[in-house]
Each structure stands twice: as C-alpha cells, then as structure tokens.
Amino acid sequence: MNDKHTNEQTRAGFAAIIGAPNAGKSTLVNALVGEKISIVTHKIQTTRFQVRGIAMHGNAQIVLVDTPGIFEPRQRLDRSMVHAAWSGVADADVIVHVVDAPSYSKVLRRAEPSGQDNKSAQDTDRVIKGLGKRSGERPIYLALNKIDEIEKEHLLALIKTFEEAKAYSEIFMISALKGNGVSKLAAKLSDNMPIGPYLYPTEQAADIPLRLMAAEITREKLFVRLHNELPYASHVETEKWTNMKNGDLKIEQVIYVRRKSQKPIVLGKGGQTIKQIGQMARHDMRESFGKKVHLFLFVKVRESWHEDRSKYLESGLEFDV
Ligand SMILES: Nc1nc2c(ncn2[C@@H]2O[C@H](COP(=O)(O)OP(=O)(O)OP(=O)(O)O)[C@@H](O)[C@H]2O)c(=O)[nH]1
Numbered sequence: 001m002n003d004k005h006t007n008e009q010t011r012a013g014f015a016a017i018i019g020a021p022n023a024g025k026s027t028l029v030n031a032l033v034g035e036k037i038s039i040v041t042h043k044i045q046t047t048r049f050q051v052r053g054i055a056m057h058g059n060a061q062i063v064l065v066d067t068p069g070i071f072e073p074r075q076r077l078d079r080s081m082v083h084a085a086w087s088g089v090a091d092a093d094v095i096v097h098v099v100d101a102p103s104y105s106k107v108l109r110r111a112e113p114s115g116q117d118n119k120s121a122q123d124t125d126r127v128i129k130g131l132g133k134r135s136g137e138r139p140i141y142l143a144l145n146k147i148d149e150i151e152k153e154h155l156l157a158l159i160k161t162f163e164e165a166k167a168y169s170e171i172f173m174i175s176a177l178k179g180n181g182v183s184k185l186a187a188k189l190s191d192n193m194p195i196g197p198y199l200y201p202t203e204q205a206a207d208i209p210l211r212l213m214a215a216e217i218t219r220e221k222l223f224v225r226l227h228n229e230l231p232y233a234s235h236v237e238t239e240k241w242t243n244m245k246n247g248d249l250k251i252e253q254v255i256y257v258r259r260k261s262q263k264p265i266v267l268g269k270g271g272q273t274i275k276q277i278g279q280m281a282r283h284d285m286r287e288s289f290g291k292k293v294h295l296f297l298f299v300k301v302r303e304s305w306h307e308d309r310s311k312y313l314e315s316g317l318e319f320d321v
C-alpha cells in the first residue's frame with residue numbers, strides 16, 4: 001500500500017546525452033549531477049564508454065547516460081565507442097542532443113571554420129540522421145551548448161535553422177560550463193521521467209565502479225598534460241585497490257601505451273611528467289573518494305591493448321561490433 005503511494009509520487013528514468021565529440025556532453029552531465037563524475041578535456045573523443053550520472057530534481061531521479069561522441073569510426077575502439085553511444089539511446093526515456101553552437105554556426109555561415117569545425121559539423125549531421133531512425137515516441141531535445149562563446153544573432157539564426165528541420169521536441173540554449181540554462185533543461189527532463197520508484201539511492205551520484213572512475217581520472221590528467229603528444233594511444237587500468245588500516249586508499253595503476261617510444265613521453269625528463277600526472281590525479285581522487293590517496297603509477301608498453309578483448313569488457317564496451 002505504502003509502496004504504491006511512493007510509486008505514484010516519484011519519477012525515475014534515463015536521459016541519453018549524445019552528440020559529436022567535444023560538444024560538451026560530459027560537462028553537461030557533470031553540471032546536471034552537480035558533481036564531477038565524467039572526465040572532460042579539450043580534446044575530442046575523451047569519453048570512451050557509457051558513464052551514468054544520477055541527478056535528483058524535485059521528486060524525479062534522472063539517470064544521465066553520458067556517451068562517447070558519435071563520429072565516423074575507423075578502428076575497433078572507434079566502432080565500440082560509437083556503438084556504446086547509440087546503445088545509450090536505445091534504452092533512454094528522453095534524448096538530449098548536445099551541439100557545439102559556436103562551431104556549428106561557423107560552418108553554416110562559412111565563417112572560416114577550422115578543419116575540426118567541419119568535421120564536428122559532419123558528425124552533428126550524422127547524429128541528426130541517426131536520431132531520425134531511432135527516435136520512436138520519445139522526446140528529443142536539442143541543447144545548443146557553449147552559448148557563452150557565440151554572438152546572439154548567430155545563435156538566433158542557428159535556432160531558426162534547427163526549428164525548420166522540425167526534428168526536435170524543444171530547443172534549449174545552454175552553457176554547460178557556466179551553468180546557463182542547465183536548470184531549465186533539468187526541469188524539462190524531470191517532467192518527462194516515467195512515474196515509478198527511484199532506480200538508485202537518492203544520495204548516489206554515479207554508477208561507475210570506483211576502480212574504473214580512478215582509471216578515468218588518471219586518463220584525464222594524461223590527456224590534459226600531454227596534449228597532442230600521445231593521441232589516444234593510451235589506456236589506464238587500476239590493478240590494485242587497497243583500503244589501508246589508517247583509512248587511506250592505496251591505488252596502483254598501469255598506463256598502457258602502444259609504442260616503446262611513447263613510454264619516455266609519459267615519464268618525462270627525470271620522471272617529471274608522470275609525477276605531475278600523479279599529483280593531479282591524486283588530488284581529484286581525494287575529492288571523489290573523500291580519502292587520502294596513495295597513488296602508484298606504472299607505464300607499460302602493450303602494442304595491441306586496443307585489440308585486447310578484456311580491456312573493452314571491463315569498461316562495458318562491446319568488442320565485436
Ligand atoms: N566555452 C564553453 N566551453 C565548454 C562548454 N561546455 C563544454 N566546454 C568545453 O568543451 C570541451 C569538451 O567538453 P567535454 O564535456 O569533454 O565534451 P564531450 O562532448 O563530452 O566530448 P567527448 O567525450 O570527447 O565526446 C572542454 O574543453 C570543455 O571545457 C560551454 O558551455 N562553454
């Protein structure tokens with residue numbers, strides 16, 4: 001009796017966040033959750049697998065499914081990432097398509113878009129096409145992101161273009177980074193969650209194993225610290241996780257690179273680079289896990305880690321797609 005009463009009052013469901021690489025999907029998920037649960041970098045293809053963030057909004061629980069960017073896949077890891085992104089859409093109650101508004105606008109206006117802008121616009125068109133096939137009866141919202149970096153007239157022109165396409169239930173203008181428009185979007189998402197009991201404890205912010213989250217934190221620092229020197233050739237694995245007697249955490253991780261020549265890049269002169277990566281990662285881990293962390297990083301060369309089935313499965317990626 002009591003249960004039924006609760007069910008009528010609460011809402012819970014899934015919102016898939018999709019879009020081209022670098023659109024700001026993970027930034028948006030973090031903003032909606034109110035905590036950093038998904039890693040963010042200035043580089044494309046940061047997110048490699050589905051990460052679930054959990055946001056409470058009034059009496060609604062929104063499970064946000066952050067997905068890898070959708071792009072033209074070439075290699076196995078690419079295919080698995082794009083597959084993971086679309087499968088996030090398959091189970092969702094609502095879909096949010098995030099678009100980098102300044103970048104897309106540049107391409108439409110032919111205002112000297114960069115190669116990356118052009119590529120990103122093609123990826124955005126790929127998402128629009130893919131959504132057309134998969135929408136079903138569900139609402140699809142467009143989130144024009146990074147409005148802190150676009151002029152108003154260009155934004156209005158962009159909205160008009162998308163309105164004419166009639167592909168979206170509603171268009172939102174947001175800055176995931178600064179927070180503009182985020183709560184309005186959250187309200188809309190919560191209204192569209194199906195009525196039902198909560199899917200997670202209300203205080204839980206993420207559904208990702210802690211070992212994996214720790215590996216993601218280190219991968220973010222690796223990307224941030226090494227910029228273009230180590231493009232996607234790395235993978236991080238938490239090998240050992242020890243709860244120490246004094247309450248601290250001991251975390252041992254391996255950074256896999258594909259080539260021998262990449263190992264000294266990660267280590268840096270006199271081990272300086274890996275030391276900095278470790279310091280930054282340890283800082284974030286302390287924030288995320290609420291405990292002092294003793295972090296040990298090792299670098300190993302494994303030419304074919306990206307062809308290793310187990311490395312895919314542990315992060316929930318499918319290998320044979
Ligand atoms: N100016 C501005 N930058 C933003 C905004 N949202 C995200 N960014 C930046 O855009 C870059 C990419 O953000 P991410 O959240 O990693 O993008 P993503 O869509 O998750 O990227 P992938 O995981 O690679 O597909 C980062 O440098 C963010 O700081 C925004 O509202 N305004």
Ligand SMILES: [Mg+2]
Nearest residue numbers: 025026046047
């Ligand atoms: Mg991401």
